[in-house]
Amino acid sequence: MVAPPDNDVLWARSLHHSHGGSPALTGVSVGVREGEILAVGGPRGSGKTTLLRCLSGSLVPNEGEVWFNSGPVHTLGAVAREQLRRDRFGWIDPEPALVPELNAWENAALPLLLRGIGHRAAKKAALEWLERLDIDMCAKKRPHALLQAQRQRVVIARALVTGPAVLFADEPTAALHRTDRAQVLRTLLTAARSHRITTVLATHDTDVAALADRTVVLIDGCRVNSIENKGTSDAEGVAACSLSV
Numbered sequence: 001m002v003a004p005p006d007n008d009v010l011w012a013r014s015l016h017h018s019h020g021g022s023p024a025l026t027g028v029s030v031g032v033r034e035g036e037i038l039a040v041g042g043p044r045g046s047g048k049t050t051l052l053r054c055l056s057g058s059l060v061p062n063e064g065e066v067w068f069n070s071g072p073v074h075t076l077g078a079v080a081r082e083q084l085r086r087d088r089f090g091w092i093d094p095e096p097a098l099v100p101e102l103n104a105w106e107n108a109a110l111p112l113l114l115r116g117i118g119h120r121a122a123k124k125a126a127l128e129w130l131e132r133l134d135i136d137m138c139a140k141k142r143p144h145a146l147l148q149a150q151r152q153r154v155v156i157a158r159a160l161v162t163g164p165a166v167l168f169a170d171e172p173t174a175a176l177h178r179t180d181r182a183q184v185l186r187t188l189l190t191a192a193r194s195h196r197i198t199t200v201l202a203t204h205d206t207d208v209a210a211l212a213d214r215t216v217v218l219i220d221g222c223r224v225n226s227i228e229n230k231g232t233s234d235a236e237g238v239a240a241c242s243l244s245v
């Protein structure tokens, strides 16, 4: 096992993974620096979700290595990987899944309450994130009373409320109307940049990928390209991503 470069917060080498015999990743390597926003692009079925799941430890690759903060993830047991995901990572799915019986701030505060953080402190942190994401006016509404874009903002608040080291966003705006998409995405990326949260964003949409600092393109489970998105990283002063195969 070879240790990763010191300056990569997240690093994967030669990932291979098959789902029930059908290959999803074939030899993908990627490194992400602290505070960077990396888009993983490519058409549907190209392996983006599988790569994010391997990087976040929710899936152990058949072959290859994943490292977080210079510690191996792929050799950890299931419980240690769960703890890592709970304590250090945030995850956003395409569909905004919220607990229907809880209102918006309670949904956003849930990860803190589950950690045993006091009710008052958890509520304060959740309300702060709802405000940053321009959804604080809906704090007391239940999910059924929210629009889809508002629900997704609550999901984003829930993913950020713990101050994750890395945020994984899997097609976070795919379920939204075109008009809501850009606005929600910009809000998400602005929040990630201002708090220097390393973000890995899967998207099949090149317009969405262009908002990241750099894009890695997958096709049929292989990394085929890596694009520096000029005008984002330079303007924001965010470090570039390092990549190797």
Ligand SMILES: Nc1ncnc2c1ncn2[C@@H]1O[C@H](COP(=O)(O)OP(=O)(O)OP(=O)(O)O)[C@@H](O)[C@H]1O
Pocket: 019, 020, 022, 023, 024, 042, 043, 044, 045, 046, 047, 048, 049, 050, 051, 202, 204
């Ligand atoms: N649980 C699974 N069982 C069987 N095959 C799967 C499973 N998950 C993914 N696959 C297959 O693995 C390949 C890569 O899928 P993956 O979801 O990682 O790609 P993707 O680029 O994220 O696609 P999408 O944009 O549609 O989500 C595809 O061929 C997909 O059908």
